[in-house]
Amino acid sequence: MSYLQQNTDPRLPPLDPPVEPAPGGTKRPRRRGRRILLVCLLVFSLIGGGGLLAAGLYYRSVESDIERVDAFDGVPEAGRPQVVATDAMNLLILGSDSRDPEGTSGSRTDTIILAHLPKGRSSAQLISIPRDTWVAVPRSADGRNGGRDAKINAAYAWGGVPLMVQTVEKFTDVRVDHVMMIDFAGFKDIVDALGGIEVTAEKTFTSIHPPFRTFQKGKQQLDGEAALDYARQRKQFADGDFARIRHQQQVIKAILDKAASGGILSSPTRLNSFVKATSNSVSVDEGMSLLGMASDLRGLRGSNLNFMTSPTKGTGRKGSESVVLADQEKVATFYDAVRRDSVDEILAAGKKD
Template identity: 60%
Template sequence: MPTRQPTYDRDATEVIGGVGNDGNIPGGGPKTHKKRNRKKIILIVVLVPVILAGLGLIGAGLYLHNVESNVQRVDAFTQVPEASRPQKDAAAKDATNFLLLGSDTRDPENEGGSRSDTIIVLHLNGKQDAAQLISIPRDSWVPIPKSQDGKHGGVDSKINAAYAWGGVPLMVQTVEDYTNVRIDHVALIDFAGFKEVVDALGGITVDVETSFTSTHSLSASHTRHFDKGVQKMDGAEALDYARERYAFKDGDFARIRHQQQVIKAILDKASSGGTLSSPSRINSFLNATTDTVSVDKGLNMLSMATQLRHLRSNNLNFYTSPSKGTGRVGDQSVVLPDTTKAKALFEAVRKDDTATIEKLGVEK
């Protein structure tokens, strides 16, 4: 039995899930210049193709030259042992699976911008007319494979430890081992980037599920309050809504729901006639997303735009990987996966069985 390696909570000197204390991303390349390292945002994976497709593929092709030049690339797969990777089911040969990873680098709780807070498997069906986004809670207690340098992993830990210990490649390997789903593409998001994206769109509309006061203070004497019901939010409000967790009994699960709400609201606004008919708004939107994007080296933007051109919020469904709730392992608070239900859910993803995904997914 391998020895469990130490992990740290947010109040400790090191935090699971991202860059190390030396500023480097393990397995993800050296630290870049601060001006270039405006952490990553993955909204491009769904949103930019929708915008470009709305312009028409000829117009999209012209835009994509500029888009491609601003997109940073990450080596996501060459360090993942091919022998360990699941193979695609024949029934899912035309389906595509994205791994969306993210953190909130400007969250006051996030010391050093070092946690991978968001892990989503996005499954685009073989017909390319619908997608399911399945969030895996960051504190899910799962087996982590050995990192390439052999210094970490080989133990059970919180799933976001994989990113801290081995960067994108180890996270890919960990998610593939846990889900038995082969990942085709990877992209990274910084939820702090929501602010610029939402403001570029002129705000979004969100149906707040319950009234609450944010625990993120605007000043020493001022906090932001959200009332239950439909509200229009600017970028700062949407960011606060998407990052809050301490105001809710179900903590991170509420944050997952709210992040999903904000993604859906941004997609609604991005694909609306008002945005598509405004060149200045399109440019503002693209500038707010593409200059902070990282995707894997094999992702072709034009092909992606073609694949995702039919997606709108009404054919996107959001789920959360099944769990048995929270518990404790040693001194750590963790999410305990329901491995039986999760195995059945991701087997449906592997086989591109949309009906079963919708039946088994824990919708949020």
């Protein structure tokens, strides 16, 4: 029986008694004028010299209006991993797709990425942790949930962003420095602002969502709606959610590549549309400096982003649930390289997996 046939509810395991929305997962009202981190990653990172200074003054002027989440509120310092490589940074990216046609709950994280930014910031390693990975989830701050093994994305449902930070740190033994939350449904407008993106499909397949578009094998141009549809597909693939992870990685890379080469910086109209398209899609933790982050990442391009998946043994079952089984031995070696900021070892381990 395939993973998809076994997995009747891939998003969340059965929850403990219903919980109230966690403080770390509750967002403040969005502010119309804020400009947020995804812009920095995809646009501001492309600006150099005088443009960097001018953009920096603009971003500083709206820093106080950026939507923030209390990502580390209540996370016990005593239980957190120690910092080993002081010049590296680890950014936890949590993605949801609030308009996914298959969505049944707003309290979930469809995408979990640990982005490792090494010393010098000449590259970035984006490590996807499958949302069904079976891990030890610490007990939530209110004591009502967690304290047992479960799918990793249950941590967000049970304790918001802080419990997700605790769970990822416990699983990887890597300290999380900052957190960014993305609504992937917002990618539609971002892609349209760029004039579309190019992806390469591994095979011809038809979407399971209306209007049931067909994606041809090979390179193709996608507008925003098609790109979002492409990033959601998994049931047509034998490896299920791993295919969805690949598709999301392709879309992220394609957006960055198009932003770097599509002339967006030379067109104030297109740049403004791009900035507006991101304004409702991202929030960041209380301590993140957008100006500092953007300056750090201004040299990144699709060519120096390395996408990989946390080491697994494939899928299996825990009771009635279909889950992803972590390869504990490889996990320990892999994340030890991340912790020590050994990029060559990270890449070598990623290729082996």
